[in-house]
Amino acid sequence: MAEDAEVEGKKLEIIEWASERFYEGGFHATGIDSVMAGSGISKRTVYKYFSSKEALIEAVLDHYGSDIVDELFTPARAAGHDPRRQIMAFFDIRKAMIDENPIRGCLGIKASQEYVGKHDGIAERGKNAAAYVERAFIDLCEQTGLADPVNLGKQISILFQGSLLLSQVFGDSAPFVAARAAVASLLNHAAVPSRRPGPRTAKK
Template identity: 55%
Template sequence: MADTRAAPNKRQEIIDQAYRRFYDGGFHATGIDTVMADTGISKRTLYKYFPSKEDLIEAVLDQYGCDTESQLFAPAMARSDDPRRQIEAVFDVRRDLMAQKDYQGCLAMKAGQEYIGKHEGIVARGKSASLYVEDKFIDLCRRAGLTRPEDTGRQINLLFQGTALTAQMQRDLTVFDLAKKALHILFAAAAAEN
């Protein structure tokens, strides 16, 4: 009887390798040969699971989405039962992730930007990543009892995404402190409307 566990493990091994290589080198700049270097996996095996580089990128972005939940939101939610504190904690966890030496930004957003006008599936995954974060903030705003939770959640997402981009571009994590002050203003405005 054939070992059916080998195929999913090989597929996951390819995704893991591609994830690291694309994250380090970008999507267009990183070719399949670079992705597969030092893996011992043949191109034939790669193309068995992923008929194109774009299919592989989509699988990598799906994995990134799972990682966003486990590395960003799960730790933030564990810090408090209060939805407002959980929103603040998302900012804190992102700051902590960005403080790591190898952090290079949001992989899904990078992919979406690199493939605008070139591959709708990849762009859709980049957009989906941003909307996923936005939906999490909207849900937390609802749970916090804030007025207009959709608008407030979207505003928080804009603040969050802009803060992360600014911190990365300026190599200055103190912008998260400023963002949290702005976050408190958003909370106060949304609570005052009640």
């Protein structure tokens, strides 16, 4: 994921602008003409750097992957060494993002939903974004030393994506508050491995 370290200049400029417009307008509903309107970049230039609209969307999603790291993961890690704190920070950060810009969901999943069964490259990138977030939660759960961190991480991932979806549909960040409480409950009542506890068992 986030393989676009080499993207720069005009290409990056196109991706960032298009990303914003696709975010607001959806993929099928937004044409290349309207996507670049107001950017000062001509359609000719877009097709110089990208072979098709789908290729542009793929590049946008790849870039979005690296954005996720910057906007979500890094601040979460800054919450401290305690993995539980970092998990909670995920929800707080995303809630704050929703509060200041209510229409935003997960661009990758949005794309995946629009292109599932129709364009594999795009749907695959959406799937990867979801899997990446899930993996991050599982990693953090492993650090807590609780039993069955894989399932726990998946459950937290479901709560995260569910609250992201509903906050978008309702236009309200409240689902994150409920989800956060659910995560706390799951973490508090998760079993602790009986013998030979895993590394970093803080024991609380």
